[in-house]
Amino acid sequence: MAFALPDLPYAKDAFGDIISAETFDYHHGKHHNAYVNQANDQLGEAGLEGAKLSEVIRKASEAGNSKLFNASAQIWNHSFYWQCLSPEQQEPSGKLKEMIERDFGSKDELLAKLKQECAGHFASGWGWLVLDGETLKVTSLHDADTPVAHDGMKPLLTIDVWEHAYYIDYRNARPDYLEALLKKAINWEFVAQNLDGKGVERADQG
Numbered sequence: 001m002a003f004a005l006p007d008l009p010y011a012k013d014a015f016g017d018i019i020s021a022e023t024f025d026y027h028h029g030k031h032h033n034a035y036v037n038q039a040n041d042q043l044g045e046a047g048l049e050g051a052k053l054s055e056v057i058r059k060a061s062e063a064g065n066s067k068l069f070n071a072s073a074q075i076w077n078h079s080f081y082w083q084c085l086s087p088e089q090q091e092p093s094g095k096l097k098e099m100i101e102r103d104f105g106s107k108d109e110l111l112a113k114l115k116q117e118c119a120g121h122f123a124s125g126w127g128w129l130v131l132d133g134e135t136l137k138v139t140s141l142h143d144a145d146t147p148v149a150h151d152g153m154k155p156l157l158t159i160d161v162w163e164h165a166y167y168i169d170y171r172n173a174r175p176d177y178l179e180a181l182l183k184k185a186i187n188w189e190f191v192a193q194n195l196d197g198k199g200v201e202r203a204d205q206g
C-alpha cells in the first residue's frame with residue numbers, strides 16, 4: 001500500500017504568528033506531500049511495496065539507496081515533527097520534568113541547548129532530543145537523516161531546521177524561529193509519551 005500524507009493534528013491557523021497557515025500550506029501541503037509521492041514512486045523498483053515506512057527507511061539505508069532513504073525518512077521526520085508541536089502552551093511535567101532537571105539542570109537549560117544545537121547546525125537537518133539508554137541527549141542529524149535508522153537513538157522531540165520550515169515567517173532568522181517554537185509551541189505531552197521508547201511507531205505507517 002502506498003504511503004499517505006498524514007493530516008495535521010491541528011488547524012493550519014492555530015499557531016498565529018509563530019507558524020503561519022501559509023507555512024503549513026507549503027511545508028505540509030507541498031514539501032511533505034512531495035516526499036510522500038517521491039517515496040511511493042520508488043517502492044516498486046526497490047521491491048518494498050507493502051513494507052512499513054520504518055522498514056523502508058532501514059532497508060534503504062542498508063542498501064545505500066539514498067534517493068529512497070531521503071524521501072522515506074523525510075515522510076517519517078515530518079510526521080513526527082507535526083506531533084511535536086502544540087498550539088496550546090504546555091510545560092513538561094512528571095517523569096519528563098524530573099529527567100530534564102536531572103540531565104540538563106532545568107527546562108530553560110534544555111531549551112538553550114536545543115536552540116544552540118539547532119542554530120549551529122550547518123545547512124539542512126533536524127535537531128533532536130533523544131533517549132540514549134536512560135539518558136536524555138540533544139543532538140542533530142543532517143539532511144533527511146533520522147533516528148529510525150540509528151539503533152539505540154529513541155526519538156522524543158524534533159525541530160525541523162530546513163529553511164522551508166521557517167523562511168516564510170522568519171526569512172533567514174533561524175534563531176527567531178527556534179526561540180518562538182521552543183518557548184511557545186512544544187507538545188510536551190507528546191514528548192513525555194515517547195519516553196516509553198516507542199516514538200518511532202508514532203510516526204510510522206503502512
Ligand SMILES: [Fe+2]
Nearest residue numbers: 160162164165
Ligand atoms: Fe521540513
